[in-house]
Amino acid sequence: METIRVEDLSKSYGKNQALSEVGFAARPGTVLGLLGPNGSGKTTTVRILSTLLRADSGRAWIDGHDVAEQPHLVRAAIGLTGQYAAVDDDLSGRHNLELIGRLLGLPRAAARGRADELIQRFQLEDAASRMAKTYSGGMRRRLDVAASLVGRPSVLFLDEPTTGLDPRSRTEVWTLVRELVADGVTVLLTTQYLEEADHLANDLVVLDQGKVVATGTPTELKARVGGLALQVRIEDPSRCAQAAAYVAAATGAEATVDEDTGLIGAPAGDTAALRQLTERLEAAGISFFELGLRQATLDEVFLELTGHRSRQTADAPDAVTAGAAERNAR
Known part of the structure; x- marks a missing residue:
């Protein structure tokens, strides 16, 4: 059974067709890479799957739960880390995690215990009592991913998780993703860093102008060109x-x-x-x-499939509302 299943999703913003009959699936305990150029609809897809936006047509399931009909069950199964860190700068790392736990309904002691567990796992012990605004970019991203895991999700959406990070911090995030998958978490990763997709993804879906133009493993897509x-x-x-x-x-x-x-x-x-x-x-x-x-590299695959090289920017039709959606994701 697929952990994520998407069938014929379509979504328009006015006259702009952001998604057109998009379909794909993700296997349990794997990384599914969602690739696409500016305006391809990656973030729109994530927002629909995370119940932040309703599709115009089509269906999607997370852990067997219908995204449109059972949003409360879907939210209990997922975590979301968006393009921009959603932590509170004026709270310490520990208090950020405890706050998320309390908002998820955990008793105070359980929220504190889960925060301590994640602080240790993400190697934030030395900075746990410091305000998040003092964190480096890599530390903030680790805290952001940790916050997405407070509720122990079986599916994690990582929407452009390493945008703006230096190479060392990006490598740290890659290590975290591998560890999560080893623990059985299914990860849907959107990225325009094709090296990142090549390193992490078990399977790939390439979007262009709101449509799926290719699916397969990185090796299969390279063989395609x-x-x-x-x-x-x-x-x-x-x-x-x-x-x-x-x-x-x-x-x-x-x-x-x-x-x-x-x-x-x-x-x-x-x-x-x-x-x-x-x-x-x-x-x-x-x-x-x-x-x-x-x-061949994935960048060359990307060029062959979409007609241009990858760009390190967010989806154009999604950018207006993405920031607000991410702030409300948890």
């Missing part, structure tokens, strides 16, 4: 456009140019593309520093 990527770095930057055209011709896919590294690349269906590109470059007299094949 050939599984390999052809890349070259030439000596003469003035001939980049010409080299990119040769890469596109050899692979049959749009070539991209990384302005920072000078690398030109595109998904490749097989090793024949390497031979074809080598011949074209040599015939044109274009010298190169490096040329080779590597495994």
Whole structure:
């Protein structure tokens, strides 16, 4: 039985179709990555599943409970960590967690015990008595995730959980996610950091313009665009456009140019593309520093499926209301 099941969800904001017949499922104790560019509907999907927003049509279930018909049972089964930390800056870490426990109906002693348990688990002992506004970004995010777990949810929604975090703090959040999954929690992760999805997700759903354009494991999606990527770095930057055209011709896919590294690349269906590109470059007299094949990245999958690269921003149609929704999520 799927922990999360979504069938034909649709939602409009005025004339803007945010979701159109979206469907997917998540297995128990796994991470389902929900990917998509600006305005694809990721946050709208999370808000519907977490009972903060009603769909116009379609159905969804969390732990077998109908999201629209049994919202009270769904809320008891889920936790939500949004794009922005929802902790009270003027309370200590411990008091934030105790407050959540009391709001969830725990007796005072039970709320205090659960707060202490989470403080230890998330390694916040040294800062537990300090006001949250003194916390670093990584500590605030750990506290935010801890607050989402006070009610012991079986399903956790992580909506862009590492946005704005430095690499070290992001790695800390990744470790927390792995630990939660090891404990049997099902995680729905929305992210535009494709490296993050590649590291954490067991299964992926790619949204574009409110529709599901692909589903599968990271390996399956990479194989969908050939599984390999052809890349070259030439000596003469003035001939980049010409080299990119040769890469596109050899692979049959749009070539991209990384302005920072000078690398030109595109998904490749097989090793024949390497031979074809080598011949074209040599015939044109274009010298190169490096040329080779590597495994395709999710960023290249994203480009192939949506027509553009990932961006580190929130869903445009969701952004107006997302902040208010997250503040009320718990």
